[in-house]
Each structure stands twice: as C-alpha cells, then as structure tokens.
Amino acid sequence: MMARPHLSLGDATVFVLVALILAAAVFGNLLAPEATFSSDIGNAFLPPDAQHWLGTDSQGRDVLWRVIAGAAPSLLSSMLVVTIYSLIGVVVATLATVVPRWLDEGLMRGTEIGLALPGVIVAMGFASAMGPSLASAVIAMSITGWPITARLLRSITRQTMVAPYVQGAQVMGVSRFRLMTRHVLPNSLDVLIIKWSGDVSITILVLGGLSFVGVGAQPPSAEWGAMISDARSYVSTAWWTAAAPGAAIALTAVSFSLLGDILQRRLGGAGASGGARS
Amino acid sequence: MFDSPAADPALPNRFAPVRAAAPLVRFFARRIGLSVLTLLGLVTLAFAMTKFIPGDEAQVAAGPDAGPDQVEAMRARLGLDAPAIVQYLRFIWRLLHGDLGTSIVTYQPVLRDLERVLPSTLELVAITMVLNLVIAIPVATIAAAQGGRGLDALTRIAAAIAAGLPVFWVALMLQFLLGTLARVLPISGQRGFGVTVPNWTGMRTLDALLSGNPSAFLDASLYLVLPAATLALHFSSQLFRALRASLELAAASDFIAPVKAKGASTARILWRHALPNALPPVITLAGTQIADMLGAAVLVEAVFARQGVGAYLANAVAQKDTFAVIGTVLFVGAMVCVVNLLVDAILLATDPRLRAAELARGGRQ
Numbered sequence: 001m002m003a004r005p006h007l008s009l010g011d012a013t014v015f016v017l018v019a020l021i022l023a024a025a026v027f028g029n030l031l032a033p034e035a036t037f038s039s040d041i042g043n044a045f046l047p048p049d050a051q052h053w054l055g056t057d058s059q060g061r062d063v064l065w066r067v068i069a070g071a072a073p074s075l076l077s078s079m080l081v082v083t084i085y086s087l088i089g090v091v092v093a094t095l096a097t098v099v100p101r102w103l104d105e106g107l108m109r110g111t112e113i114g115l116a117l118p119g120v121i122v123a124m125g126f127a128s129a130m131g132p133s134l135a136s137a138v139i140a141m142s143i144t145g146w147p148i149t150a151r152l153l154r155s156i157t158r159q160t161m162v163a164p165y166v167q168g169a170q171v172m173g174v175s176r177f178r179l180m181t182r183h184v185l186p187n188s189l190d191v192l193i194i195k196w197s198g199d200v201s202i203t204i205l206v207l208g209g210l211s212f213v214g215v216g217a218q219p220p221s222a223e224w225g226a227m228i229s230d231a232r233s234y235v236s237t238a239w240w241t242a243a244a245p246g247a248a249i250a251l252t253a254v255s256f257s258l259l260g261d262i263l264q265r266r267l268g269g270a271g272a273s274g275g276a277r278s
Numbered sequence: 279m280f281d282s283p284a285a286d287p288a289l290p291n292r293f294a295p296v297r298a299a300a301p302l303v304r305f306f307a308r309r310i311g312l313s314v315l316t317l318l319g320l321v322t323l324a325f326a327m328t329k330f331i332p333g334d335e336a337q338v339a340a341g342p343d344a345g346p347d348q349v350e351a352m353r354a355r356l357g358l359d360a361p362a363i364v365q366y367l368r369f370i371w372r373l374l375h376g377d378l379g380t381s382i383v384t385y386q387p388v389l390r391d392l393e394r395v396l397p398s399t400l401e402l403v404a405i406t407m408v409l410n411l412v413i414a415i416p417v418a419t420i421a422a423a424q425g426g427r428g429l430d431a432l433t434r435i436a437a438a439i440a441a442g443l444p445v446f447w448v449a450l451m452l453q454f455l456l457g458t459l460a461r462v463l464p465i466s467g468q469r470g471f472g473v474t475v476p477n478w479t480g481m482r483t484l485d486a487l488l489s490g491n492p493s494a495f496l497d498a499s500l501y502l503v504l505p506a507a508t509l510a511l512h513f514s515s516q517l518f519r520a521l522r523a524s525l526e527l528a529a530a531s532d533f534i535a536p537v538k539a540k541g542a543s544t545a546r547i548l549w550r551h552a553l554p555n556a557l558p559p560v561i562t563l564a565g566t567q568i569a570d571m572l573g574a575a576v577l578v579e580a581v582f583a584r585q586g587v588g589a590y591l592a593n594a595v596a597q598k599d600t601f602a603v604i605g606t607v608l609f610v611g612a613m614v615c616v617v618n619l620l621v622d623a624i625l626l627a628t629d630p631r632l633r634a635a636e637l638a639r640g641g642r643q
Binding site: 109110112113114116117118119120121122124125126128129130131132201205208209212213214215225228232235236239242243245246249250251253254257258 | 312313315316319320323324327328330331332438439441442443444445446447450451453454458569570572573574576577580581591592594595596598600603604606607610611614615618
C-alpha cells in the first residue's frame with residue numbers, strides 16, 4: 001500500500017465507460033429526440049442502418065435512443081436501491097455495535113435470517129403485492145438487500161472497536177455514539193464504497209430481471225429490463241430490439257463490477273469481497 | 279474438567295461415543311433452531327406482503343371476477359376484521375395446515391399446483407449444479423496452473439463478462455441463435471410432440487431412464503440443454519472466480535513449500551494439495567447459489583416455457599394472482615432453508631477442520 005498504482009490503460013477504459021454510462025443516465029432523457037417516446041408504427045422493426053444505428057422497435061421508436069434514455073431508470077434506480085440498503089446496513093451495524101450484547105445478538109440473528117432467504121424471490125413477492133411498478137421494485141429490493149452489508153460492516157466494526165486508537169478514545173471518555181460516528185464508521189467507508197460499486201453491478205441485473213417478469217418498470221418505460229420484456233415476442237424477427245438493451249445491461253454491470261475491483265486495488269480495502277450474491 | 283471421569287485414563291471410558299456426539303447434536307439443534315427462526319421470519323415477511331397490497335385484500339384474494347358474496351366469504355375466511363395479531367396467528371395456523379392459499383387462475387390450492395411443477399424445477403437446478411461444478415472446478419484449477427498467463431488471463435476476463443450478463447437475456451439470445459437460427463435445439467417446452475413417459479417422479483429425464491426409454495431420455499435432455507446452459511454460464515463464472523481466488527490463497531500457504539521442495543509437479547501440487555484446501559469455501563458458495571438458482575430459474579423457465587415453479591411464479595405475477603405469488607415465495611423460501619441445512623451438514627461431514635472447530639465450540643459452551 002505504498003504509492004498508488006499508475007493509471008493503467010485497462011483502468012482508464014473502465015473509468016471512461018462508467019463516466020459515459022453515468023452521462024447517459026443523467027443527460028440521456030434531455031438529449032433524446034421526442035420520437036424516442038412516441039410511437040410511429042409505419043417505421044416499426046427497421047433493421048439497423050445508417051439512420052437508426054440499432055434499428056427500431058415494435059412501435060417504430062429508435063432503439064439506440066431508447067437504450068440511452070433507459071440508462072436513467074435502469075442505472076439511477078439501481079444506485080438508489082444500493083444506497084438505501086447500504087444506509088440500512090450502516091444503521092443496523094451501528095446499532096449492533098453500540099447496544100447491549102443481547103440486542104447485538106438479536107440484530108445479527110435477524111441479519112442471518114435475512115441472508116438465508118432467497119432475496120430475489122422475496123423482492124418479487126413484495127413488488128407483486130405492492131402492484132408492479134419501478135417504485136415497487138426499488139422499495140422491494142431496498143428492504144431485502146441490506147443483510148450482507150450489515151454483516152460485513154458489523155464484522156469490521158467488531159475489529160475496529162478493539163483497535164488501540166478506539167480504545168484510547170474510549171479511555172478519554174468519548175461517548176459511544178460519537179465514537180461510532182467519528183472514529184469507527186469512517187474507517188469502514190472504503191469497504192462501503194467498494195461494496196457499493198460491486199452491488200450496483202448485481203442490482204442492475206436483478207432489477208432488469210424483475211422488470212422482465214413484469215414486477216418492475218412497466219412497458220412504455222425505456223428501462224432496459226422492460227425493453228427486453230417488450231421485445232421478447234419479436235426476437236425471432238427483430239433480434240436487435242432485445243439484443244441492444246441486454247448488451248446495455250451487460251456493459252453497465254461489467255463496468256461497475258470492474259470499477260469495484262479497481263477501487264478495491266486502489267483503496268486497498270480488505271474483506272469487501274463477501275458480497276458476490278445476486 | 280479434572281473431576282470428569284473421562285479425564286482419568288485408568289477408568290474405562292464408557293461414555294466416549296456419547297461425549298463425542300454431544301457437540302454435534304448441539305450443533306444441529308442450534309442449526310435447526312436457526313432454520314425454524316428463519317422460517318418464522320419468512321412467514322412474517324409473507325404476512326407483511328399481504329398487508330402491502332393496496333386496496334381490498336379480500337378482493338385480490340378472491341380474484342377480479344369474484345362477486346360481492348364471494349369477496350365477503352373470502353373476507354370471513356381470511357378473518358380480515360380481526361386485529362392484526364390475530365390475523366397473523368391465523369395466517370401461521372393455516373400454513374401449518376398446508377394452506378398456502380388458493381390460486382385465482384387455476385382455482386386450485388397453491389400447494390397442489392406447486393407439487394405438480396416442483397419436479398421440473400428440481401430437475402433443472404440439479405443439472406445446473408452438476409454443470410456448474412463440472413465446469414468451474416477443472417477450469418479454475420487448470421487456469422491456476424498457468425499463473426496469470428495465457429488461459430488464466432483469458433478465463434478471468436471471460437468470467438468477469440459472463441458474470442455480468444443478465445440470465446434472462448442470455449436465455450433469449452441462446453434461444454434465438456441455437457433454436458431459431460441454427461435449429462439445433464428445441465426452443466421451448468420440455469418434451470417433443472408425441473413423446474410420453476410415465477409420470478413417476480415428474481422429472482422427465484429420470485422417468486425416461488426408469489422406464490427404459492432412451493429416445494424419450496434424449497428428448498427430455500435436449501429440452502434441458504439451453505435452460506441449464508444459461509443458468510450454468512452465470513453460476514459457474516461466479517464459482518470459478520471464487521475458486522480461482524481461493525486456489526491462489528491455498529497455493530501461497532506454508533504447507534505448499536515443502537511439497538514443492540520434494541519436487542512435486544505443478545499439476546500434482548494443485549490437484550492433490552491446493553484444491554482440497556481451496557474447496558470448502560467454494561462448497562459454501564455453491565450452497566448459497568442454490569437459492570439464487572431458484573431465483574434465476576423464474577426468469578429462465580419463463581423464457582423457455584418450462585412447467586416449473588419459476589414459470590408458475592412468473593405466471594402468477596403476470597395474472598396478478600398475488601396470493602399464489604406469496605404462497606410460492608413461502609414455498610421456495612422453505613426449500614432454501616432445508617437446502618442450507620443440508621449444505622451445512624455436508625460441509626461438516628467433509629471438512630475435518632470445520633468439524634474440529636465445531637467440536638471445540640460445543641465443548642466450550
């Protein structure tokens with residue numbers, strides 16, 4: 001962990017990809033022409049050509065522009081999901097660290113129960129019960145996603161609490177709450193950031209899956225899973241309508257997963273690799 | 279410790295087998311206790327789901343075509359005017375009697391529907407798990423032998439990409455490329471026209487084998503290739519990455535140096551010494567993968583129109599058959615609990631280090 005490694009070509013590529021995808025997510029909707037969202041049946045299912053680089057879909061909408069416009073609902077919602085459940089994880093881990101031992105045990109038992117359940121299926125149940133929509137999927141995934149983060153953070157705070165500098169602060173009479181927020185939690189920030197990036201990669205796959213089976217974003221939306229769901233019936237005649245949004249999901253998922261690997265190398269965070277569950 | 283008769287070597291130790299087994303019994307008692315708690319958590323979540331339903335719960339449970347009488351009958355059956363805690367207890371009571379609700383699409387008890395579709399999913403998950411292990415373990419070990427060059431670098435990149443591919447999209451693309459364009463594999467369903475086998479286990483490949491019908495076996499297998507390959511691509515890339523990392527750790531550990539000094543070949547070091555030590559965490563991962571496989575099977579079964587639990591769930595979602603959805607979630611969750619318990623038992627039986635740790639832990643308490 002001496003000097004930070006130089007920016008390699010591979011790392012630079014990943015940074016550029018992530019930046020481009022983020023730009024599409026933030027500005028895509030503003031840049032996309034009106035026709036991206038309105039149907040023009042006369043031009044349906046045009047194969048890729050010079051005018052429509054990725055062809056047109058069942059409603060005659062340009063697939064490339066829809067994929068770009070879809071970055072916002074796909075990526076930003078995934079980021080929102082991971083951010084919400086990471087915060088829940090932080091709260092649970094913090095509580096577990098400061099409360100009496102029996103309550104810590106209880107919280108961690110609850111976390112273990114959450115880990116033992118099939119998260120995707122439970123999220124599907126919640127989203128379906130609330131009525132299928134992108135918001136339902138986001139809520140459902142947020143309330144089922146936190147256990148891994150909570151357990152990871154708790155294991156780190158357990159180690160940090162016995163570190164000399166924390167014990168020193170304790171001797172000086174720093175309150176447990178202040179100890180936690182000012183001394184212990186900042187120490188796990190690196191791990192949290194690395195995990196956040198890797199989790200966005202997994203979440204975007206799950207969100208796409210939920211939309212694909214119909215409990216997430218609904219048809220007119222350009223969310224990538226919903227686009228694939230819409231294109232499903234036409235794959236044999238217009239493969240590009242399904243291929244393009246799927247490639248977008250894959251590119252985004254791989255980019256964020258690699259970003260997580262790079263951050264892990266650069267920040268030197270240890271033990272953040274426990275989150276490889278989709 | 280010193281007053282224990284077993285500590286006295288002069289006395290015959292009649293209780294030794296019982297003593298040796300006690301920590302294991304305690305381990306499983308604790309483990310089963312945790313499973314029961316998990317089931318209770320699952321049931322509570324499922325109950326919470328029914329409370330998340332916007333609008334009239336009784337109307338949703340009775341179905342959109344139900345008349346006012348039927349809706350009122352459903353309201354009485356679900357006891358919706360009782361306090362929430364009473365409703366919760368009644369919910370558990372009904373589950374204990376095997377009542378997972380009634381489907382508003384098939385008009386059948388959800389449990390009976392699930393019993394019908396379960397074998398197909400078990401068949402798919404079992405084949406996927408076999409492929410998963412058969413691909414990931416040798417590829418990771420062979421890649422490790424190359425130590426960062428050639429095949430190792432290549433498989434690392436391939437696995438990183440494969441892990442990022444959405445399974446439902448891979449399913450659609452494989453269906454299109456190999457089924458529709460190349461016409462080498464059937465694109466949907468689970469049996470060819472006119473092919474019949476007796477329905478003994480419900481798993482068509484197994485039924486075909488048991489009834490001695492090779493052509494039906496081939497037929498059923500062909501229908502499994504695409505769904506199983508789709509799932510295996512995703513899960514074996516995960517497993518590969520975990521095992522590759524685990525092998526790196528094992529190969530760098532102290533016990534490898536003397537083996538190397540004795541002149542063992544790289545292949546022997548990897549297969550005989552590093553691999554057995556690198557496997558346990560990977561088996562744990564494979565166990566947790568089963569839960570994820572059931573989740574992914576929902577998507578894959580829907581694409582390939584297999585009559586499994588996943589397709590049933592996807593269908594129930596599409597038909598807004600909410601109580602069938604919740605019943606299926608409960609069912610799959612319970613299955614995952616049982617699988618987790620089995621994986622722990624397998625790990626305990628195969629890894630002496632873990633067994634020793636558990637024995638020590640049991641002795642301490």
